[in-house]
Amino acid sequence: MAPDAKVPLLEGRGSSATPAQTLGNIVVSIVGTGVLGLPYAFRTAGWLAGALGVAGAGAATFYCMLLLLDCRDKLREQEETEEEENGRVQETEHGHHGGANYTxxxxxERCFGPTGRYFTESIIILCQTGGTVAYLVFIGQNISSVLPSVSPATVVLALLLPAQVALSFVRSLSALAPFSLLADACTVLAVAAVVKEYVQLLVERGEQPFEGRSAFAGLWGVPFACGVAVFCFEGFCLTLALEASMADRGRFRSVLLQAIAGVTVVYVGFGVCGYLAYGDATRDIVTLNLPSNWSTAAVKVVLCVALALTFAVMMHPIHEIVEARLFGPDGWVRRRCRGGGIVERAALHLSRVAVVAALAAIACFVPAFGEFAAFVGSTVCALLSFVLPAMFHLRVVGPTAGPWVRAVDYFFLLSGLVFAGHGMYTVLSPQ
Known part of the structure; x- marks a missing residue:
């Protein structure tokens, strides 16, 4: 989903979402294609180690989301204090919260100045870029499995690239938002197909479910499973926007806990089921393990079409940040472009085409979905989900927090950095 931008499902609603609506929006923003790579992660780590890794990633994600909310609350308190000291000069302009619905x-920026904003937005772009490239890889491999004569790279360049260039010209997020729901519905359909196949395989084998399946496959498999799990918890940056959408913001933390706990249970159950069903034959995208028949092909094609349409939603925050730097009041193009609206509009469309083409080219060189998802999850997603929240919390809340709170912040900060370093080492080290 689109971090640090308007939430597609909430656009235009304001602060009026009920707890049930917010619960649904949190689930939609978190669940993505990464769930279909979980069985492979469990094969790599072992079913017990994978389950513990996913549960740990879910708990850590929830805690770090709370850190963001604590930072926002502290900054609001500081703003209200400043307004009181200034005789509430800003109250009529901004209202009760001092104009602070933070992204x-x-x-x-509030923690580390302009450099902090640039760094944070750069990590967001890298994280979102990893997600969009993973979408392209996922679609390419699934379509190639349906049409064996067509390579994944051909699917990306010949089919996806022209379609995504056309969709990049649609600038209304509201017009694209329904495709996110369609993609999630198709993901549920694919998960149901895998579970159905799992049950059939167990009945046919007539053996114990865990027979021949490793509970702990080795130490190095655990970071891999954790990386995929972190990648699966998409939408981390939507925490503040989702909380701001609620009519009763005081209930957001309990709703968030319900959503994260429910998604974690589903992730663990699905990962274990997929690995038990296929064992060492589990593919990095579990839909590739499904039998070759018309119903499986239909599931794959529908899922890929939905994801191809959702790709434009995933691209929105990337386009938004890039265009702000190029076409904003102080943007590079605005400073140099003297030709007026036509030239500027042409440059804007050209920038969108260039970004989409670059991501398609990168996707052609990604060898496997599972390894790529683990790499993205254990590097930029770890920085975004664990390191930055801990840094912000230490900066904003740390001076008045107790020693245990600061100790936990440092734990997440250092663990996230070590996790990201291990992810980089795994990719750069010779195989």
């Missing part, structure tokens, strides 16, 4: 980039 992730806003927190970075």
């Amino acid at each position: 992730y980039g806003d927190l970075g």
Whole structure:
């Protein structure tokens, strides 16, 4: 989903979402294609180690989301205190909250100045880029499995690239938002197909479910499973926007806990089921393990079409940040472009085409979905989900927090850095 931008499902609603609506929006923003790579992660780590890794990633994600909310609350308190000291001069302009519905980039700027915003937005772009490239890889491999004569790279360049260039010209997020729901519905359909196949395989084998399946496959498999799990918890940066959408914001933390706990249970159950069903034959995208028949092909094609349409939603925050730097009041193009609206509009469309083409080219060189998802999850997603929230919390809340709170913040900060370093080492080290 689109971090640090308007939430597609909430656009235009304001602060009026009920707890049930917010619960649904949190689930939609978190669940993505990464769930279909979980069985492979469990094969790599072992079913017990994978389950513990996913549960740990879910708990850590929830805690770090709370850190962002604590930072936002502290900054609001500081603003209200400043307004009181200034005789409430700003109250009529901004209302009770001092005009502070913060984005992730806003927190970075408040904590570390313009450099903090640039760094935070750069990590967001890298994280979102990893997600969009993973979408292209996923679609390419699934379509290639349906049409064996067509390579994944051909699917990306010949089919996806022209379609995504056309969709990049649609600038209304509201017009694209329904495709996110369609993609999630198709993901549920694919998960149901895998579970159905799992049950059939167990009945046919007539053996114990865990027979021949490793509970702990080795130490190095655990970071891999954790990386995929972190990648699966998409939408981390939507925390502040989702909380701001609620009519009763005081209930957001309990709703968030319900959503994260429910998604974690589903992730663990699905990962274990997929690995038990296929064992060492589990593919990095579990839909590739499904039998070759018309119903499986239909599931794959529908899922890929939905994801191809959702790709434009995933691209929105990337386009938004890039265009702000190029076409904003102080943007590079605005400073140099003297030809007026036509030239500027042409440059804007050209920038969108260039970004989409670059991501398609990168996707052609990604060898496997599972390894790529683990790499993105253990590097930029770890920085975005664990390191930055801990840094912000230490900066904003740390001076008045107790020693245990600061100790936990440092734990997440250092663990996230070590996790990201291990992810980089795994990719750069010779195989």
